[in-house]
Amino acid sequence: MTTPQLTKNQSLVFDVLEKAEGPLSAYTILDKLRDHGFRAPLQVYRALEKLLEYGVVHRLESINSFVACAHPGDDCHSHGIVAFAICESCGQVMEFHDHEVDHRLMGWVRGQKFKPEKTTIEIRGLCEACAA
Amino acid sequence: MTTPQLTKNQSLVFDVLEKAEGPLSAYTILDKLRDHGFRAPLQVYRALEKLLEYGVVHRLESINSFVACAHPGDDCHSHGIVAFAICESCGQVMEFHDHEVDHRLMGWVRGQKFKPEKTTIEIRGLCEACAA
DNA sequence: TTGCAGATGTTATGTTATTACATCAATTGC
DNA sequence: GCAATTGATGTAATAACATAACATCTGCAA
Ligand SMILES: [Zn+2]
Ligand SMILES: [Zn+2]
Ligand SMILES: [Zn+2]
Ligand SMILES: [Zn+2]
Numbered sequence: 001m002t003t004p005q006l007t008k009n010q011s012l013v014f015d016v017l018e019k020a021e022g023p024l025s026a027y028t029i030l031d032k033l034r035d036h037g038f039r040a041p042l043q044v045y046r047a048l049e050k051l052l053e054y055g056v057v058h059r060l061e062s063i064n065s066f067v068a069c070a071h072p073g074d075d076c077h078s079h080g081i082v083a084f085a086i087c088e089s090c091g092q093v094m095e096f097h098d099h100e101v102d103h104r105l106m107g108w109v110r111g112q113k114f115k116p117e118k119t120t121i122e123i124r125g126l127c128e129a130c131a132a
Numbered sequence: 133m134t135t136p137q138l139t140k141n142q143s144l145v146f147d148v149l150e151k152a153e154g155p156l157s158a159y160t161i162l163d164k165l166r167d168h169g170f171r172a173p174l175q176v177y178r179a180l181e182k183l184l185e186y187g188v189v190h191r192l193e194s195i196n197s198f199v200a201c202a203h204p205g206d207d208c209h210s211h212g213i214v215a216f217a218i219c220e221s222c223g224q225v226m227e228f229h230d231h232e233v234d235h236r237l238m239g240w241v242r243g244q245k246f247k248p249e250k251t252t253i254e255i256r257g258l259c260e261a262c263a264a
Numbered sequence: 265t266t267g268c269a270g271a272t273g274t275t276a277t278g279t280t281a282t283t284a285c286a287t288c289a290a291t292t293g294c
Numbered sequence: 295g296c297a298a299t300t301g302a303t304g305t306a307a308t309a310a311c312a313t314a315a316c317a318t319c320t321g322c323a324a
Contacts, residue, residue, distance in 0.1 A: 007302065026280070040305060045281065061194040062252050064280060064311095083237065085246045094244055104233045105215065105255065112226055113260035114217045120194050120254045123237065128245035139271065159310070172274060177312065196280095196311060 003054040012036055013047035014068065017057055022091030023065035060084060060093070062122045070095040081105065083121035089130035135186040144168055145179035146200065149189055154223030155197035192216060192225070194254045202227040213237065215253035221262035 006014060016032050017024060024032075026044045038044065048066055051057035056069050063086060070093070081102045085094040101121070109116050125131075138146060148164050149156060156164075158176045170176065180198055183189035188201050195218065202225070213234045217226040233253070241248050257263075 009303075037304095041281070042283095042305085043303075046303080061254070083240075085241055085244060085248070087246075088249065094246065096240060098236055098240065101233050101236045104230055104236075105253070108215075108228060108230065109217055109255060109257070112217060113263070114219075114226065114255070114257055115259075115263040116217070116255045116257040117220065118256045120252060120256075121237070122193070122252045123241055123246070123248045124250045124252075125241070125246055125248040127247075131245070131247040141272075157311075169273095173312070174274085174314095175272075178272080 003056055007047075007050075009038075009043055010047045010050055012038070013044060014051055014056060017051075017066060017068040020068075022093055023060050023063060023067040023086070025065050029066070058082065058084070058095070060086060060122060061120050062086070062124060067093050067095075081119045081121060083123070085123045085125065085127075087127035087130050088124050089126055092127050094127075135188055139179075139182075141170075141175055142179045142182050144170070145176060146183055146188060149183075149198060149200040152200075154225055155192050155195060155199040155218070157197050161198070190214065190216070190227070192218060192254060193252050194218070194256060199225050199227075213251045213253060215255065217255045217257065217259075219259035219262050220256050221258055224259050226259075 012033055013029055016029050026041060026048065029048075030038055030041055030044045033044070048057060048059075052059055052066075056072065058067050058069055059065075060067060067084075080097045080099060083096055083098065083101065085096075087093075105119065106116065144165055145161055148161050158173060158180065161180075162170055162173055162176045165176070180189060180191075184191055184198075188204065190199050190201055191197075192199060199216075212229045212231060215228055215230065215233065217228075219225075237251065238248065
């Protein structure tokens with residue numbers, strides 16, 4: 001997916017996510033953008049919808065939050081599964097791809113005649129700093 | 133985890149999930165149990181909390197729903213990662229384990245000095261019947 | 265019997281996400 | 295130019311998901 005020019009709201013939301021230390025909820029993003037004229041959740045959700053579509057932002061299902069992609073420009077996203085390690089203490093997120101994991105999962109679903117659309121892999125735990 | 137005797141509310145919630153065709157949201161469970169005296173969400177959430185702890189129910193993070201374990205008595209759960217394939221059309225859920233996937237993911241996080249606590253793998257798509 | 269722990273009941277509130285409808289701006293075809 | 299279309303935006307209301315706070319009850323052990 002090639003990323004088109006972002007609109008004003010999309011840029012604002014994306015900038016907030018890029019500058020953030022970790023994942024943010026839609027309502028946290030909303031609060032950070034009130035000074036820029038944001039008033040309603042929908043302004044955030046609509047921007048996020050596009051940013052997710054363009055692949056520049058990921059949604060973390062297990063914590064209802066959003067994070068800027070850590071590998072911008074990496075076309076792995078278009079044909080591979082992304083996995084996340086999320087620190088439950090500091091919120092830091094690590095993002096990675098593994099073709100072997102991808103292979104195993106896709107092999108299994110194919111055997112079940114299941115047609116995959118979207119896969120979520122999220123590992124919650126403690127990062128090195130927080131586990132110490 | 134050995135499952136202790138379930139309390140009244142836990143049994144009611146578990147029975148609803150076992151008899152269901154697919155995953156249910158907490159509020160759907162609540163509605164199904166109003167005839168049995170359930171009045172508030174917390175009655176459901178408290179029962180679910182225990183059932184999740186005992187490993188007899190799983191939470192599907194990507195659809196905010198809960199499903200009875202498809203492999204009761206299988207102690208794989210205590211040391212392995214569970215993955216789900218969720219049909220977005222009919223709601224059917226398939227549950228499986230794969231030690232190779234487990235290995236790869238855990239190998240990667242160990243390399244990052246990340247201490248994993250809970251892992252979510254959920255594949256949304258279409259089951260064989262619905263994809264036809 | 266008293267004290268405790270675990271389960272339950274109830275109300276209120278907090279958090280996340282969507283529906284419905286109006287308006288605005290840029291583009292296209294006439 | 296000007297209507298028609300399309301995509302983006304603004305706003306209010308509501309739906310859906312989850313937890314906090316506090317009271318009560320029940321079984322059991324000291
Ligand atoms: Zn990414
Ligand atoms: Zn951390
Ligand atoms: Zn299971
Ligand atoms: Zn199906």
